[in-house]
Amino acid sequence: MDVVLISPYSDIAALGVRGISAVLKEAGHHTRLIFLPYQFPEIEYRRDFMITYSDTILDQVTCLCRGAGIIGISLMTNYFEQAATLSTHLRQTLGIPLIWGGIHPTISPEHCLDYCDYVCVGEGELVMRDVVTALETNGDITAIANITSRHNDHIVSNPPRPMIENLDSLPYFDYDMDDHHVLDQDTERIVPLDPELLRKYLTKKAPTKGRAALFYQTIASRGCPHNCTYCCWHALKRIYDVKTNIRRRSVNHIIGELEMILDRMPWFKEITFSDDSFLDAPVAEIEHMATEYKRVAHQRPFQCLAEPRTITRSRMDPLVDAGLANIQIGIQSGSERIKEMYRRTHSNQRIIEMGLLLKEYIPRIRPPIYDFILDNPWETIQDKYETLQLLLKIPPPFYLQIFRLTFFPGTGLFEKAREEGLIGNDIREIYSQQYNERDITYINLLFSAFSRPVPRSIMALACSKPAIGLFHNRPVNAVLKMVHGMYRRQMLNQRKKRIDRHKAEMDIGAAHPFQDR
Numbered sequence: 001m002d003v004v005l006i007s008p009y010s011d012i013a014a015l016g017v018r019g020i021s022a023v024l025k026e027a028g029h030h031t032r033l034i035f036l037p038y039q040f041p042e043i044e045y046r047r048d049f050m051i052t053y054s055d056t057i058l059d060q061v062t063c064l065c066r067g068a069g070i071i072g073i074s075l076m077t078n079y080f081e082q083a084a085t086l087s088t089h090l091r092q093t094l095g096i097p098l099i100w101g102g103i104h105p106t107i108s109p110e111h112c113l114d115y116c117d118y119v120c121v122g123e124g125e126l127v128m129r130d131v132v133t134a135l136e137t138n139g140d141i142t143a144i145a146n147i148t149s150r151h152n153d154h155i156v157s158n159p160p161r162p163m164i165e166n167l168d169s170l171p172y173f174d175y176d177m178d179d180h181h182v183l184d185q186d187t188e189r190i191v192p193l194d195p196e197l198l199r200k201y202l203t204k205k206a207p208t209k210g211r212a213a214l215f216y217q218t219i220a221s222r223g224c225p226h227n228c229t230y231c232c233w234h235a236l237k238r239i240y241d242v243k244t245n246i247r248r249r250s251v252n253h254i255i256g257e258l259e260m261i262l263d264r265m266p267w268f269k270e271i272t273f274s275d276d277s278f279l280d281a282p283v284a285e286i287e288h289m290a291t292e293y294k295r296v297a298h299q300r301p302f303q304c305l306a307e308p309r310t311i312t313r314s315r316m317d318p319l320v321d322a323g324l325a326n327i328q329i330g331i332q333s334g335s336e337r338i339k340e341m342y343r344r345t346h347s348n349q350r351i352i353e354m355g356l357l358l359k360e361y362i363p364r365i366r367p368p369i370y371d372f373i374l375d376n377p378w379e380t381i382q383d384k385y386e387t388l389q390l391l392l393k394i395p396p397p398f399y400l401q402i403f404r405l406t407f408f409p410g411t412g413l414f415e416k417a418r419e420e421g422l423i424g425n426d427i428r429e430i431y432s433q434q435y436n437e438r439d440i441t442y443i444n445l446l447f448s449a450f451s452r453p454v455p456r457s458i459m460a461l462a463c464s465k466p467a468i469g470l471f472h473n474r475p476v477n478a479v480l481k482m483v484h485g486m487y488r489r490q491m492l493n494q495r496k497k498r499i500d501r502h503k504a505e506m507d508i509g510a511a512h513p514f515q516d517r
């Protein structure tokens with residue numbers, strides 16, 4: 001059967017749809033992948049994350065979906081509007097069964113059924129295989145495990161089957177490009193993907209925080225040891241009713257994938273492991289991984305996400321020797337009260353020790369990236385002060401990755417916010433939020449300053465209670481907001497001019513081959 005899978009993500013690595021496509025191909029089906037990356041940097045200066053598809057783009061998607069047995073769309077919460085627009089158009093033009101999957105449909109299935117026929121809750125590889133088999137054999141899709149659907153007026157939610165225990169049983173992510181298509185933002189044309197275009201779209205225009213511009217992204221494990229109340233794993237563990245769920249691929253399986261990819265696409269200069277906690281493995285396995293990685297990746301630098309508990313010398317030594325160059329670690333807050341609210345278990349002392357250890361590896365590794373969450377409505381000035389004081393104790397250099405606290409459906413903090421009336425009636429407010437957006441205040445700007453080479457003595461002064469008392473107040477924050485607003489508008493205008501100039505040079509507007517006549 002012909003299956004179309006659509007990814008709206010800015011990053012066309014999109015491991016979810018590539019993993020499903022590989023399993024469907026292995027089962028003898030034909031898949032067509034459509035990647036609709038938006039790549040206009042000015043999005044980061046906008047307050048919302050709303051991206052609309054022009055009719056030209058929607059018509060081309062319709063053309064590419066014509067004749068498919070089923071269409072699948074992958075989405076995170078902040079891609080809800082895009083998926084809704086696509087689905088509405090496809091339903092009006094084609095009427096082919098639509099299935100949604102990915103983290104958002106998993107944590108908020110019922111809300112998605114306004115736009116699709118079926119929702120896949122959780123891991124989708126085996127679910128999609130069962131769905132396609134049912135379609136081919138007139139089976140009952142609404143009876144398949146993990147599937148949520150609407151029957152007359154009531155919702156039928158089938159509990160998820162257990163998570164895939166043996167990840168080695170899954171084929172490597174589908175990078176065949178035999179029927180892969182990508183939206184060329186500049187020309188608004190959806191074109192067949194080839195290695196050159198793959199390279200172009202995987203190259204980040206403005207990589208930040210010492211990250212690579214171009215890397216091959218994969219995942220060596222699934223799951224997270226923690227249960228943080230703001231994170232989707234908190235919701236997923238409830239859905240699957242599991243406490244721990246870390247499953248790791250064998251070193252041979254991971255290395256086999258890298259060998260295959262680097263053989264076919266040696267232009268990948270770096271590797272990214274998108275595991276939630278890459279170092280969460282026995283030291284012996286880490287050492288084996290490091291040795292094998294060196295053998296096949298030839299010292300290509302790699303980056304990963306990790307959590308403080310696993311940052312030990314016995315793990316770092318072999319990995320840095322093998323090419324570990326970038327490490328990103330969640331800290332989130334330095335306030336014991338807020339850490340308790342987040343169910344984060346790392347003491348500030350452990351964080352400082354981790355910072356001291358990581359500093360020893362610089363410059364073999366680039367400055368580590370520490371994640372922090374801002375704009376938590378339950379945070380007091382004292383909580384923010386304690387976080388700033390922790391930052392002053394972590395040895396520089398490092399970068400901060402700042403996130404705005406977002407109430408993802410199904411998480412503990414979502415329910416708390418809802419109970420306390422912090423979430424408006426229309427949950428869609430959350431969907432279109434710009435997650436990197438943060439309030440422009442004196443304290444929040446101090447966090448940005450920590451990523452820059454500002455002398456610690458100045459930072460200590462700026463983060464002191466008298467300075468916060470003096471500058472973190474309504475009048476000063478109003479001025480800061482105004483100045484930042486002017487800067488944002490100027491950046492937006494500059495970007496807009498550059499893109500318009502580029503479009504004029506490209507003479508965008510000619511008729512498109514795929515357009516529905």
Ligand code: B12
Pocket residue numbers: 005009010011012013014015016017019020071072073074075076077078099100101102103104106107120122123124125127128219223230231232233274275276403404408409435436
């Ligand atoms: C890699 C990753 C990224 C990468 C790449 C994302 C990409 N598009 O490929 C980057 C770094 C770009 C990224 C960015 C962000 N991310 Co991120 N990211 C992840 C991470 C660590 C792994 C995702 C992954 O590839 N998993 C492996 C694949 C195989 O699994 P999967 O994607 O879940 O797909 C499976 C199922 O969901 C399902 N499925 C998926 N699609 C489909 C489609 C169909 C039809 C079906 C049937 C099934 C199905 O089957 C798949 C196979 O089992 C997850 C955490 C996690 N562990 O999930 C966070 C996560 C997805 N990210 C998250 C967030 C919030 C973001 C950001 C918004 C953060 C920010 N503030 O900037 C940005 C968004 C940037 C943007 N504008 O797009 C949240 C999403 C929460 C939510 N409710 O939406 C997550 C869940 C982290 C968390 N713990 O909460 N991210």
